[in-house]
Amino acid sequence: MDTPETQLGPQPEIVLVRPQMGENIGAAARAMLNFGLERMRIIAPRDGWPNPSAVAMASGAGRVLDAAGVYDTLADGIGDCDYVYATTARSRDLAKPVLSPERAMEEARAMRLQGKKVAVLFGPERTGLENDEIARANALISVPVNPEFASLNLAQCVLLTAYEYRRQSHETAHHVMEWASSEPASAIEVEKLAEHYEQRLDEAGYFFPETKAEVMKITQRNMWSRLNLSRLDVQMFHGILRQLLRNKD
Structure with a gap:
């Protein structure tokens, strides 16, 4: 039987940073599995782990939660990754490349096909990622939402990213980062x-x-x-x- 990895190819790490409600973690797991993604990491969940509310909301996506890695700090959670994206709905003072979900996931898929480990960060529901967390990312993903109502919940944001990653085919993943004489730093x-x-x-x-x-x-x-x-x-x-x-x- 095919696994998500054989159907979809190498996957990115979906990293939930300081999530506040178990229900939102479970909903994010469902959004991931809808599009074949199963690699979740959870950083310092507010209500601890495991979380019964997350399991109940995940419903048929419980295996995503069962396999999730849980970390105390963001540095620990992304330490083995070669390239990191941070999602944000707000403009930031930090100078970073800013990409649409489509463009970012095209890049991410190309890098994963090269064997590089890629992570996508999602911040807590109320505040989003802090500047010191965004500073650890290589690029930003910004969704072109209505500026008068820019709030996306955690599961919606994860779903958009997972959809765009699945939509990329091997043919569209043409923007590959080349490294002449050395592997990228983790x-x-x-x-x-x-x-x-x-x-x-x-x-x-x-x-x-x-x-x-x-x-x-x-x-x-x-x-x-x-x-x-x-x-x-x-x-x-x-x-x-x-x-x-x-x-x-």
């Missing part, structure tokens, strides 16, 4: 690079004044995720910083 490798620079810059007094330090750190982290670094790039940036500090000493 999210955890970029995370460690950001932490390395943040720590050293903090020691040097770069994040000043203190009232602006948090915004400066988010902006810097956003820069790293936006660069689409390869593993060789990450190693080079680590080496540059180590050499600068060595020469200073």
Whole structure:
């Protein structure tokens, strides 16, 4: 019997960040399975896990919840991913590529066919993703909704993304990111690079004044995720910083 992976090809990771209601998690699982997606990750669910309300709402999609990975932090939840999209209905100050669901899922499918691991982040129902969470993504997905009523619930947003991913065929997945001599850096490798620079810059007094330090750190982290670094790039940036500090000493 065919599995969703053999029918649809490699799938993206659907990542629910700090979801608030079990019913919405269950509805998101149903939306995923409607279009053949089964790879769910849940970050710090408000009401804990497992959640009976999620199971009840999922109905026939319970297997999506059974296989879901649960993580305490976003960094842990996407650490093994090569490319991360963040969904948002609002314009942001952070400089990121902004794509429609169709274009983003065309890219995502192409990358998955290359063997790269792709994640799509969905924020909590009331507030959406925070800036420090969006800063960890490589690109944004924005739905062209009515600006006077832009609110989509969690399951609706997941459904739109899952629909667009399923709609892509092998023929339409032509926009493939090429890496000349190195594999793309994973999210955890970029995370460690950001932490390395943040720590050293903090020691040097770069994040000043203190009232602006948090915004400066988010902006810097956003820069790293936006660069689409390869593993060789990450190693080079680590080496540059180590050499600068060595020469200073």
